[in-house]
Every structure is written in C-alpha cells, then in structure tokens.
Amino acid sequence: MGLTIKEIAKLAGVSKSTVSRVINNSEHVSDEARKKVKEVVEKTGYVPSSIAKDLKNNQTDTIGVILPRINTSTFSEAVEGMSKVLYQNGYNLLLANTRLNKEDELEYLRLLKRKRVSGILFFATEITTQHQEVLEKLNIPVIILGQDVSNLLELPSVIQDDFQAAKDIVNYLIAHGHKRIAYIGVTEDDVAVGQLRKNGYQRALAENNLEVKADYFYQGGFDFSTDSGYQGMSRIIADSERLPTAVFAVTDRLAIGAMKCLREQGYRVPDDISVVGIGDTEMSSLITPELTTIRYDQFKTGELASGLLLDLIAGQDVTVKSVMDYSIIERESVKKI
Amino acid sequence: MGLTIKEIAKLAGVSKSTVSRVINNSEHVSDEARKKVKEVVEKTGYVPSSIAKDLKNNQTDTIGVILPRINTSTFSEAVEGMSKVLYQNGYNLLLANTRLNKEDELEYLRLLKRKRVSGILFFATEITTQHQEVLEKLNIPVIILGQDVSNLLELPSVIQDDFQAAKDIVNYLIAHGHKRIAYIGVTEDDVAVGQLRKNGYQRALAENNLEVKADYFYQGGFDFSTDSGYQGMSRIIADSERLPTAVFAVTDRLAIGAMKCLREQGYRVPDDISVVGIGDTEMSSLITPELTTIRYDQFKTGELASGLLLDLIAGQDVTVKSVMDYSIIERESVKKI
C-alpha cells in the first residue's frame, strides 16, 4: 500500500539517502536532484512513515493524556489547553479515556509505555500503592493533574487549592450573614473534591465557631451529576427540622441540581436559601439565578501542565507543585441576611 | 533507557525468539523457559516497543480523530462514544484538534498519514476541492461526520438530518399556533447548521403559507456562543415593529442566549415569547424554563461512526450514508397560543 523511500528513490533516479535529505531539507543536495525528488514526491503523494523514523530515532512526538472522561467541561477545557500547547510544539496527543474505570488507569500507563510516548499528562483521582509502583518504574516524564502527590511521588503536579477555595466560598457565605450552612458533597475517595473541599467547609465553620450539623450534611457517592445534587438537597430538606439559610455544594453541577430541587419544592433562590458551588461551568452563568461560585481556569491548567511536561522532557528542572489560582465569581445566588 | 528484547533474552539466558514467544503467548516454549523469561520481564519492568512491532507488521492500532474543538458537548460526547468502541476493539485514539483553524485540517490529514493510522474519523465543517484531493490520495479508511459528502466523495458519512429536524421543530411551533416565528442562525459556510437548518425553517414556513420576514431573521457569523444568540435576539427585538411570538434558534446555545436577552428585557418565556433550539445540551434541561429542543444522541453517533470505521478497516462494505435519528424533547419553553 504505502510507498517507501526506496521506491521514491528509484523513481527519481537517486539513492534513498538523497531522498531523505530532500525530505528533511538537509544541505548537500544539488538543485537538480532536489527538484526531481520533489516532483516524484508530489506526483505520488508520498508521505514518509513516522513509525520507521521513530524507531530509528528512538523517540516519538506523542504525549499521552489519561483522564476519567472527556465529556465534562473540566476535562475538555483542560484538553483544549493541552492541544494548543502540544501542537504548537510539534507534539501529538494520544487520548486515553478510562471512562471512569479506575482499574484501566494502570493498563493505560502500560499502553503509553508500549507506545513510547514522550510524556504523560495524568489526571489522577486516587493514587494507590500500585499506581506508585507503576509510575516509578515507568521511566517516562509524567505530570500529575488534580491531585497533590508530593508526599507519595517524585512527580511534579498541577493542582487546584481545593481546601482554600472551599474555605473561601464558605467564608463568603458567612460574611453575608449566614450561620446555618448545609453541605452537599461526594465520596472521600476522591481526595480533591470529596476530602479537601469538605475539610475547607468544616474549617471555615470551625474558625467562625459555627457547628457542623449532621442534618445539614449530605455526602453522596462517586456521583457528580445534577441528580446527586438534587438528591442531597431533598434529603437535607427532609431531615432538618429547621432549614439552612445557605447551601455549599462541592461542585457547580451539584449546586445546580440542588437549585432545581429547591425550585420544585417552592423555595426561591436566593431569597429563601442561598446556594454556592465550585467550578464555574458554562451552565452556571446561564441558569436563573446565576450561580455564585469559584472559577478555576482549566484551559490555563492544561496549558501550564503541558508546558511543564515539555520542560521535563527537555531535561529541565520543573516546579514540583504548581497551585493554580482561582477567583470567587459573585453572581445572583447568594443573598445577604 | 528502554530495555530491548535482546537484553531480556540475555538476562533470561534464551534467544530473543523465545522471549518474543513468551510475550505473545505463543506455543512451543518449555515451561522452564517461559517461567524464566516472565521473571526477568517482571523484575525489569520490560514493556515491548509497539513502534518496532508496528513497523514490522506495517500497521498500527491507532485511529485519528479530527475535530474543530473538544470543549463543546457535541464533540466531547461523540469522542466519548468513539473512545468506548475503539478501546473495546483494541484501538487507540489520536486526537487532532484544529481549534477552529480550518487550514489545519489538511495538515492533520498529512500528519495522520505519516503516523500510518489505521483509520480516520473526520468531523467536517466544509469540504473544499483541496480536501477532496487530499482525501482521495490518502489511501486510509475515513468516515466523515456531520456533513453529507455523498455527492463529492466516495467516503461513507454519518450525519444528522438537519433539514428535517429544523423543519420538524418549526412545524411544532406552528402546530402550537405560532405564526410569527423568528430565526437566529449562523453563517451558511457551515452547511449543516447554517444552511440546512435555515432551509428547514424556510420550508416549514413556506409549506404553511407563512412569510419569512426579514426583521425576524438574524444570521450571525461563525459564532455558536450564547453571546451570539443574545445579540441576535436583541437585534430582532430592536428591528421588528411587532414582536414575534416564537423564536427558532439553530442551536441550543443560541437559544439560551436568546432567552437570557428576553429575560433581561423583561419578557417572559414562554408566556410572552416561545423559544426552541436544536441539540439538547446538558444546560437545556437545567435552565428555567427548560428548553424545548431536538435531541441528537452524539454518543451514539460516535459509537456508530467508530463501528463503521472498524468495518471499513476490516474490508467490509459499509453503509455510505447513515442518518442518525433525533427526537423532539418537549419541555417548558413553548406555549400554545
């Protein structure tokens, strides 16, 4: 099927070395030979095989990206940022989408090694000892995203300051006069979202001498859907004898689900109950009332992580831990009381 | 850096042939040799290079996906579906994200050929004669998504019936008593969204003897954002002496932008004006009022297209044109008058 450099050489009446030189724009080729080769390449539509090249040079221009799913704004934004930086620098992007099967992560790591990718961008949810072993043996530059692994691994990571962000937004509620603040979260198996943000919530309350009440606290499973937020909210409404005045959901999506529940049960946001989230998805500014939340710039995160990876590949030293900044986006879902 | 099969062979005291046999679970290896090799592989963390393998076998297990952007639900859903099918069948996914630079498409086609991918899934916006030339010379199985190319190329395509969908949803408005129906669209350079959906709108009106009024008609550029929908709506409000009773936006996002504009200008949806879109993004069911729209199942589209591509690679005949079905999702944004 595919033409080879040898056949081009024969057609052009030169050696394969000369063809190679023409293709790679090397010197030491007569104008005549160059012209002839270019003609043949043009006519035949020959495109050299990067497989052979990669084998010879013992390196690829491919970066592997491991993530739990692509159809969510957090990840697709980040990938957009990665695309930009990687392609600008002549790299390609091999997408390893685990589709939420955590066991697949290890398999994908092996796959990427087999492919001899130049580097890996790894969105980690949870780093097990098995992960550690595999990652240590890997011998390929890796950047970890979304999870602080500095105590476990030598690998550089790019993270959100989830603890501080959660604390800040809860403090924002407190500054607006709220004292009865409910929590809607997810499993603590996800350390960034499930643990750190919960800790931030608890800390903010504690520092303001507010009680963490059990009937204001809902922790779902590994479910980040609006449904789960809806669930959590109706549970809190059902369980609490006195309604909270505000709700902190660890995710915008959960917050939006909670708002839907409130609306359906006849409560007005923010007049009856204030709601905040974290994440600033596109939806958040389009719903009514617009959601007050924390914005992480995932595009920038993707760009930064890619840049770090390229540095790492180039053999440079790299910041071990990059904490992305965030900002509170004040919109309409919080009322002063 | 990377260990080779030769080194493993030496460490295990066997020949590379034997190592190869063990790795590929071939027969004709003594239990003893097998055990020894497995030990060495385990201890050293050796992973064979798929580059060398691919070169020898003259084929890869990689599929290239070309798309204009990943951070939008249409594409990320489709890629999710592709991931599923491709990985289940032992293929990998190389992501070629043009980031809306249409000129890059041709370059990516070349890149994928260089990489000797086994097949290509190509989200086309516009097929130029240059595209045709390149695609014809490519000699790699390709499935075109989102654009009917049967008159231009021999390639199988998977498309949405945009004309019929637009016609249906406009007819839905007409069936609800609407006669003054505005249009918010995009440039006709995008044939599926800009042309076909517009045609569907016009045909529906024509068949019901309704006039297409210029002051009810807004056609933006290559901009699919909510802002553009907002723009279009305010333009229509400003230009028309008598307001329309309903608005058809060619995209949910545009529809949501239009709704935002209406809300801000004090109009209630659907009491004052009804709004419909096409696409059913996640937002559409989360905003208030929930948007009545057309649902395309992009995940399924991705699955189907991947399946077709694999058939094509396997040398089977494949449906030249697959039209995905859709359904009207009736929600809250339309009122009977």
Place this chain on the structure above:
DNA sequence: CCCCCTTTTGGGATCGTTCCCAAATCTATT
C-alpha cells in the same frame, strides 16, 4: 542404543527510516 518424529530453540532477514562514512563528482588554482 539407534532412529525417527515431535517439540523446543536460535539465527537471520525484514519492516522504512536515519545517518555515518567512504566514494564519486565538481571547482578552482597552479
């Protein structure tokens, strides 16, 4: 113990490039 048949093993060509090095050609100077 030898011969034949089966099973296991290893050597070497091969895939399509790159790149080193030596050979061939060209250019200019005497």
Place this chain on the structure above:
DNA sequence: AATAGATTTGGGAACGATCCCAAAAGGGGG
C-alpha cells in the same frame, strides 16, 4: 592538466520487534 579541496552522492548498519526456517534437544519404540 594535475591536484587539493569542497560538494554531492550512495551504500550499509542501526533502531527493536516478528516470524520463517533450520538446527538442536527430547521422547518412544524397536
């Protein structure tokens, strides 16, 4: 016209796997 030097050209090894084929080892039966 001969020679040194510069430029252009081609041959072949190498990259790391697969796989064919021939050689070696093992196993029974006579």
